[in-house]
Amino acid sequence: MKNRQRKINAAGILNAAPVIGLILLAAVFVIIALVKDINLSYSFKNIVNQSIITMVVATGAIYIYTLGAFDISLGASMCVSAIVGAMAFNRTGSLAVMLAVCLGCAVLISLISSLLASVFNLPVFVTTIAMLSLLNALVMVLIRANGTGDVVQVPAAAVRSINNVWFRLLVLALFMILCVTTFNYMKLGRQEKFVGGNPLCAKLTGMNAKKLSVIGFMMAGIGVGLGAFLTIVYAPTLSRNTAGSVGMDVIISIVFGGMPVSGGARSRITSAAVGALSMTMLSQIMLVLNLDSGISQMVKAAIFLLVVSVSMLNSRKQILPR
Amino acid sequence: MMKSLRKFLVLQLSLMMALCLGACSGGGSGQAEDPSAKTVKIGVLVSDTTSAEALAFRSYYEDYIKSVYNVEFMFSDELKDAAAEQSAIDNFIANNCQGIISMASADRPAQIEKCESEKIYYAVATGTLTDEQYETYKGYEYYVGAIGPDLSIEYQTGYDMAKYFLDQGYTKFGMFTGASVYFTEMHIYRAAGMLAAMCDAGNGTYNGVTGMDIVGKIMADGGEVTTGKIGSIELNGVVSGYDFDDAWFGKLAAVANDPEVEVLLAVGSGQVTFAGFKPEGKMLGDIDCYTADSVGLMEAGTLNYLAGKFSASIGPIFAATLSAAYGKPIRTSEGNAFALSQGYWVAKDAETAKKYYEVDSSVTDPAYSKEQLDTLIGASYDDFAKFVSAYSFDEIKK
Numbered sequence: 001m002k003n004r005q006r007k008i009n010a011a012g013i014l015n016a017a018p019v020i021g022l023i024l025l026a027a028v029f030v031i032i033a034l035v036k037d038i039n040l041s042y043s044f045k046n047i048v049n050q051s052i053i054t055m056v057v058a059t060g061a062i063y064i065y066t067l068g069a070f071d072i073s074l075g076a077s078m079c080v081s082a083i084v085g086a087m088a089f090n091r092t093g094s095l096a097v098m099l100a101v102c103l104g105c106a107v108l109i110s111l112i113s114s115l116l117a118s119v120f121n122l123p124v125f126v127t128t129i130a131m132l133s134l135l136n137a138l139v140m141v142l143i144r145a146n147g148t149g150d151v152v153q154v155p156a157a158a159v160r161s162i163n164n165v166w167f168r169l170l171v172l173a174l175f176m177i178l179c180v181t182t183f184n185y186m187k188l189g190r191q192e193k194f195v196g197g198n199p200l201c202a203k204l205t206g207m208n209a210k211k212l213s214v215i216g217f218m219m220a221g222i223g224v225g226l227g228a229f230l231t232i233v234y235a236p237t238l239s240r241n242t243a244g245s246v247g248m249d250v251i252i253s254i255v256f257g258g259m260p261v262s263g264g265a266r267s268r269i270t271s272a273a274v275g276a277l278s279m280t281m282l283s284q285i286m287l288v289l290n291l292d293s294g295i296s297q298m299v300k301a302a303i304f305l306l307v308v309s310v311s312m313l314n315s316r317k318q319i320l321p322r
Numbered sequence: 323m324m325k326s327l328r329k330f331l332v333l334q335l336s337l338m339m340a341l342c343l344g345a346c347s348g349g350g351s352g353q354a355e356d357p358s359a360k361t362v363k364i365g366v367l368v369s370d371t372t373s374a375e376a377l378a379f380r381s382y383y384e385d386y387i388k389s390v391y392n393v394e395f396m397f398s399d400e401l402k403d404a405a406a407e408q409s410a411i412d413n414f415i416a417n418n419c420q421g422i423i424s425m426a427s428a429d430r431p432a433q434i435e436k437c438e439s440e441k442i443y444y445a446v447a448t449g450t451l452t453d454e455q456y457e458t459y460k461g462y463e464y465y466v467g468a469i470g471p472d473l474s475i476e477y478q479t480g481y482d483m484a485k486y487f488l489d490q491g492y493t494k495f496g497m498f499t500g501a502s503v504y505f506t507e508m509h510i511y512r513a514a515g516m517l518a519a520m521c522d523a524g525n526g527t528y529n530g531v532t533g534m535d536i537v538g539k540i541m542a543d544g545g546e547v548t549t550g551k552i553g554s555i556e557l558n559g560v561v562s563g564y565d566f567d568d569a570w571f572g573k574l575a576a577v578a579n580d581p582e583v584e585v586l587l588a589v590g591s592g593q594v595t596f597a598g599f600k601p602e603g604k605m606l607g608d609i610d611c612y613t614a615d616s617v618g619l620m621e622a623g624t625l626n627y628l629a630g631k632f633s634a635s636i637g638p639i640f641a642a643t644l645s646a647a648y649g650k651p652i653r654t655s656e657g658n659a660f661a662l663s664q665g666y667w668v669a670k671d672a673e674t675a676k677k678y679y680e681v682d683s684s685v686t687d688p689a690y691s692k693e694q695l696d697t698l699i700g701a702s703y704d705d706f707a708k709f710v711s712a713y714s715f716d717e718i719k720k
Contacts (some may be wrong), residue, residue, distance in 0.1 A: 293397070
């Protein structure tokens, strides 16, 4: 009985590890900030500000990762959506239209990815690699079609009124409410976890994995669309490099947040938010220490591997056969 | 135990959120009253962290300037888009930097606006603003100014390089136009200069246009340069982009080995692109920077002409930024920020390249030393402009 209790406690600590990690990182940052000449209030504002876009996109991506799938084209999708959204704004002058176009474009791209996987019966990862190439080419086509050199711009004055941390927090909060509700309190989240944990069992139970995949990609598309909109608001000059790091940031955030790389029952919708904050906090610590970017990348890679190892340690013996 | 742990975590998270939200409503960059009395922090925005040129610039600041001035540099990560630039500026502000020197150009107006609103000095190194941008921002209090090759210098540098080979009687050319297909103006102007020199030498036109009009033609063609006859001159091969895949390398090899090409001209990265494929006997000209590799290539006869930036060229903009941080900003007679042009050092033989490199790579006696830069702190605009405009090797070492 005691042994069982000990195991439960250990599992609980491992589950809480990402949050504990975040708190530790915050503590380390505060200590360094107090020792060095750092503007602490601006730093925290900055950390929140810089995390939000990754939080939004990564939270949507949790629906894909829960299924045990993997989308490498999220950054490219966000770039295309942002450029199309910006072009729509320049035609109409309406922020609402820009938001709608960003969302519509991102959801459409996501749906194409999932439908391609369903039609050709390919692993989602494979179709997203194809989509990555396609979308990168599309970005260049769109920029050329726009005819304004190597960038597509929305006038900064047009988005100035909503270019603040409170608006970004509002968007994040609304999206989180939607995601937490559908993932934790509705059938969708439970079914996704089941399919991700054991597709065969899920199929025998009568669940339609393809339908769930399409819904999951649609949710991810909403996250990407909102991310695209927030990107335009934050930096209204878009180029072929826009959101170039988002795809990798999303993966790292999700893993940092304690999400099992194999998806399934232990998937948590809040992982992305915790992971994104941790990652930004870590970047800030590296910056304050003025480490060379190469060393920073190595440190991040080492921590990434450590987190994955700990995550696997927790799940290796408990996973059901797939 | 689990309940206690949960309570602890909830408490910690609540405290953190409260701190974050409190911070969000806080503000102020916390600038010191007397900046000259303590170490001045300067942030450097960089869009390239790995090229020889970028490493040389960084080395000049970190290995030389930092050792002789009471300053601390913070370098950004490699910035690829406007959002990354905004985040990097936020990071510098959070670290109480008093000035920012920008070598990233995804969205310069946004950088200037941000620095102005946060009351942090901002300067452009290795580049300039467009005329329209300068008119908009020249009166901004915290905009220090810009020093770098302006687009007319880029055009002229390309022109001079092509003319050097044309004057020797070469008539068959191949080109690497770099980021012209990504609409990078610097590369488009260099390529246009080369084509304009061919038009002048061959008494012909490039697709119906000559001179500066070639810039517009390349822009209209999506940044592409096309092969063909330019009067009596032949442009027989063109490669563009930075794909770094097999097809791209294959194109480079094909142009470099084309028997109908005598001279290879690169708007940049010629040492990475054509040099590896170029057979003996063909000529290669490049616009880049001075490195041990480029000197070696010139000594080996692989590289025959190099127009290169020198790492200490970012010295005067540092001095201007520091001067501003000390409360002595350098302004024009109308009280505006400065916009000064600075060109390249050109080497046409290995000996000259070696001489340039020895000075350029020195961390004890670089092209612009502390003694020279000290004269710029608090200098008048005229003195500053005179200093910057005398950028040739001989003028600097006089």
